[in-house]
Structure formats: C-alpha cells, structure tokens
Amino acid sequence: MSTKILVTGGAGYIGSHAVVELSQAGYQPIIVDNFNNSQESAVAGIESILGKKVPLYRIDCADAEALRSVFAAEPDIAGVIHFAAFKAVGESVQKPLAYYQNNLGSLLALLTVIGEFKVQSLVFSSSCTVYGIPDALPVTEATPTKKANSPYGATKQMAEDILTDVAAAGGPRTILLRYFNPIGAHESAKIGELPLGVPNNLVPFITQTAAGIREKLTVYGTDYDTPDGSCIRDYIHVVDLAKAxxxxxxxxxxxxxxxxxxxTFNVGTGRGNTVLEVVHTFEEVSGQKLNVELGPRRPGDVPAIYADATKAATELGFETETTLADSLASAWKWQQALAKA
Incomplete structure (x- = not known):
C-alpha cells in the first residue's frame, strides 16, 4: 500500500498539480475540495494524466464533522497538504470577513481533526505576502514579516502563528512553504489555472486576452520604483512548485x-520580473500581440518581491527547473486546449 496524503483544495490550481506529482512519486493522494473555486474537470484532467482514479471527497474543510468522515473512511493517512483557501489579494481587500472566516476557519477545523486522528505531518500553503512590503530584496526566510498589505496576507501570517503554536504543543510537525507567483500549466495541457469568472491573476488574464475572451489587459500601476514602473514578482512554474x-x-x-x-522555506525562482516583462515575454513566445492598458495602482499590491531560494536548495535539495518563457508557453498551450474543449 502506498502512503496516503490528504490534499485539501486538491482540485485547485496548485493542488491538482501537486496531486499528480504525489501520485507519480509513489504516494496515494486523497483529494478534499468543495469546488467553491475549482471545477470537477480538474479531477478528470488529473485522472487522465495518471490513468487511474483518485479518491475524491466533496466537502468543505471548515466542516470538522465532514473532515472526520474522510479520516474515518481513509485509515492511516500519513500526512496532509493544506491548500484550501480563498486566494485573491484584491478580493480580500473588498471581502475581508469572508477571507478570515474561510482561511482560518478551515485551518482550525483541520487541525482539530488531524489532532484527533494523530496525523503528525503537515505541509502548509503559505505565501510571500507574509513579508508585507519588505525593506530589502530578495527576501530570505529570516526577513522580518511586516504588516500584511492585504487581508489575504494577514490570514497567511495568522495561520503560520497558529501552526507554530500548535506544533509546539505537540501538534503535527509542519513545513511552511512560502511561495511566490505560480504560473503555467502541466505539459499535457490537461490541467492548469482555471479561474472562475474574471481572473485575479496576471497570467490567465494575459492568456484570456490573447484568446479574445478579454478585450484588454490592464497593468495596474506604472509608477512603482522598478525598472519599467510596473510591479515585480517571482514567477514560478506550477509543476516546479508542486514538486516542492x-x-x-x-x-x-x-x-x-x-x-x-x-x-519555513521560500519556494521561488530567486528572480524578479516586472509585469511588463511578463507581458512582452508572453508576446514573444506566443506570437500574440496583446491589447494592453496602463492603469492605476491596485489596493493590496506590493511594489516588488522576489525570493532568496538558497535555503530550499541547500536543505530541501529543491530548485526550480523552468524558465519564464517556457512557463508562459505552457500557459498559452493550456488556454488553447481549453478553447478546443
């Protein structure tokens, strides 16, 4: 029997890729998802890639009783990867209460239940947003966390504190993965980023604009203290992130x-690219000219952040493998596959 790993939010963007990588590494992933911000087609894509069914439980992670039923039905779960959360920075500024209720409520319910079932290993999906607006770049794991720039970032800071306190009191051993900006899609183009409604993230908005779904791409902020005035981020291919x-x-x-x-580990490429650099690189790899509008700054956005990924390389033996251009090419391939579906 392969080792069982519960993956909350396993039908989501990063979760679906992690499920594939776990299975291919010899684990038995078990998906928990309420499909609030994901689609069942992702599960079909996972199973098509793997050539087999994956256990799936359609429940809300904030429902402790439903979580108990999963652990009862799946004895000997060895560990958990907790992805399930609302994740849009801009939306969190508009709907802070929903973010605090969902992101912290689901974590508290999960910790309660895995404590009851004595699960001792937990990987938590954290974020570079915990650093707030850093004083120096790149950020290391020792960079002080400052006031978060959004309620989303605040939920990640609070979650890290909760997990640290619970672990110190005999709870699960925990790895906090602070990751940066995942982009791209699986090489098969069977799973990828699948936003419901208008995308909150840059790359799906780029690909949807190139595909004619969106009239134009707005770049939010062109007066930041960066080489071209647009925000800087560390863009990591989602499959690299899943492997971490x-x-x-x-x-x-x-x-x-x-x-x-x-x-705690930063998971990024260690390189920063501006939004406009991403736009121009996409145009080069896809051959598509985008209709770009330069707009004002967006609430909650940090001007610039990218990782020092040294610790992950030296202690985890993990390094990213995919270039920005290849990541964007995979995103475009995924968008084209969606158009044919």
Missing amino acids: HVVAVQRLLDAQPDAAQVE
Whole structure:
C-alpha cells in the first residue's frame, strides 16, 4: 500500500498539480475540495494524466464533522497538504470577513481533526505576502514579516502563528512553504489555472486576452520604483512548485524525533520580473500581440518581491527547473486546449 496524503483544495490550481506529482512519486493522494473555486474537470484532467482514479471527497474543510468522515473512511493517512483557501489579494481587500472566516476557519477545523486522528505531518500553503512590503530584496526566510498589505496576507501570517503554536504543543510537525507567483500549466495541457469568472491573476488574464475572451489587459500601476514602473514578482512554474510539496512531504515523513517541529522555506525562482516583462515575454513566445492598458495602482499590491531560494536548495535539495518563457508557453498551450474543449 502506498502512503496516503490528504490534499485539501486538491482540485485547485496548485493542488491538482501537486496531486499528480504525489501520485507519480509513489504516494496515494486523497483529494478534499468543495469546488467553491475549482471545477470537477480538474479531477478528470488529473485522472487522465495518471490513468487511474483518485479518491475524491466533496466537502468543505471548515466542516470538522465532514473532515472526520474522510479520516474515518481513509485509515492511516500519513500526512496532509493544506491548500484550501480563498486566494485573491484584491478580493480580500473588498471581502475581508469572508477571507478570515474561510482561511482560518478551515485551518482550525483541520487541525482539530488531524489532532484527533494523530496525523503528525503537515505541509502548509503559505505565501510571500507574509513579508508585507519588505525593506530589502530578495527576501530570505529570516526577513522580518511586516504588516500584511492585504487581508489575504494577514490570514497567511495568522495561520503560520497558529501552526507554530500548535506544533509546539505537540501538534503535527509542519513545513511552511512560502511561495511566490505560480504560473503555467502541466505539459499535457490537461490541467492548469482555471479561474472562475474574471481572473485575479496576471497570467490567465494575459492568456484570456490573447484568446479574445478579454478585450484588454490592464497593468495596474506604472509608477512603482522598478525598472519599467510596473510591479515585480517571482514567477514560478506550477509543476516546479508542486514538486516542492512532494519533497516537503518526504522530509516530514523521514524526520527524526529531534527534528524541528516547524520549518519555513521560500519556494521561488530567486528572480524578479516586472509585469511588463511578463507581458512582452508572453508576446514573444506566443506570437500574440496583446491589447494592453496602463492603469492605476491596485489596493493590496506590493511594489516588488522576489525570493532568496538558497535555503530550499541547500536543505530541501529543491530548485526550480523552468524558465519564464517556457512557463508562459505552457500557459498559452493550456488556454488553447481549453478553447478546443
């Protein structure tokens, strides 16, 4: 029997890619998702890639009783990767209460239930937003966390504090993966980023504009202190990011009794690219000219952030493999596959 890993939000963008990588690494992923911000077609894509069914439970992670039923039905779950959360920075500024209720409520319910079932390994989907607006770049894991620039970022900061306190009190050993901006899609073009409604993230808005679904792409802010005035981010291919979760799971399962109860790793490329650089690179790899509008700054956006990825390389043995151009090409391939579906 392969080792069971519960993946909350496993039908989402990053979660679906992590499920594929876990399975291909020899684990048995179990998906929990309420499909609030994902679609069942992602599960079909996962199963098409893997050539087999994956256990799926359609429940809300904030429902502790429903979570208990999953653990009861799936004995011997060895670890959990917790992705399930609302994730749009801009939306969180408009709907802060929904973000605090969902992102923290689901985590508290999960911790309660895995405590009851004595699960000792947890990988948490954190974010570079915990750094707020950093004083210096690139950010390392030792960079002080400052006031978050959005309620979304605040939920990630609070979640990290909760997990640290719970681990110190005998809860699960935890790895906090602070990741940057995932982009791209699986090479098969069977799974990828699938936003419901108007995309909140840059790359799906780019690909939808190129496909004619959106009339234009608005670049929010052109007066930042960056080389071209647009925001800087660290764009990591989603498959690279998914592989980092597999490495983190293995580290937890192999941990010795005296290992640290909580570890934190940045997961990024270590390179920053401006929004306009991403736009121009996409135009080059796709051959599509985009209708770009330059707009005002957007509430909640941090001017610039990118990772120092040294710790992940030295301690996890993890490094990214995919270039920005290849990541954007995979996103365009995915958009074209969606058009044919």
